[in-house]
Amino acid sequence: MANNISNPLRQRLPDGVVPEEEITRVENRWVAIMLAMLAVMMAVIVVTGITHSLHPPSNVETIDPTTLHLRGEFAESNLGTAAEPDGSVTVRLVAEQYAFVPDCSRVPVDTPVKFRITSTDVVHGFLLPATNVNTMVVPGFVAEVRTSFSRPGVYSMPCNEFCGSGHHGMWAKVKVVPKDQFTQLASNERTSCAK
Numbered sequence: 001m002a003n004n005i006s007n008p009l010r011q012r013l014p015d016g017v018v019p020e021e022e023i024t025r026v027e028n029r030w031v032a033i034m035l036a037m038l039a040v041m042m043a044v045i046v047v048t049g050i051t052h053s054l055h056p057p058s059n060v061e062t063i064d065p066t067t068l069h070l071r072g073e074f075a076e077s078n079l080g081t082a083a084e085p086d087g088s089v090t091v092r093l094v095a096e097q098y099a100f101v102p103d104c105s106r107v108p109v110d111t112p113v114k115f116r117i118t119s120t121d122v123v124h125g126f127l128l129p130a131t132n133v134n135t136m137v138v139p140g141f142v143a144e145v146r147t148s149f150s151r152p153g154v155y156s157m158p159c160n161e162f163c164g165s166g167h168h169g170m171w172a173k174v175k176v177v178p179k180d181q182f183t184q185l186a187s188n189e190r191t192s193c194a195k
């Protein structure tokens, strides 16, 4: 009993009061559970991100949305698919209320494809269902997404950010064609399947 009085943790407590060491034990257990949950969630994010090649829209590249149609990379004559010297292709698109320009992009199958897209007005979304392509298109910035298509077909490309009264009708297409059907153009020439 003398020992219990000298140690304040061992003193007899009134009914309903939990000893401090018991509180510490429970708190430590919950801290451990919280850290384990955090570790599991981080692992899920990292593993799914790597296995699906998902990446956040991290391309911080600015552009003046008021003049992009006049000159430079996003002038109308420069839009569409361009074959690069290394065999990959770059697709340049402009999103505006309520259309993508061009509204159909042709790309070859099994080829690295880089999409570069920007907006002239409000925030739009660029999504290709069942691929890793999903990014916001923010005026003033160039969004860049890399992917490749393993089978030919027509992929729908809905705008997936609410951008105004015509948002629901804002669609475009990506047409993935066999390599030999992809017109082999000299670099700097552009192609699209828009009518």
Ligand code: CUA
Pocket: 096, 097, 098, 123, 124, 125, 159, 160, 161, 162, 163, 164, 166, 167, 168, 170
């Ligand atoms: Cu553009 Cu919704």
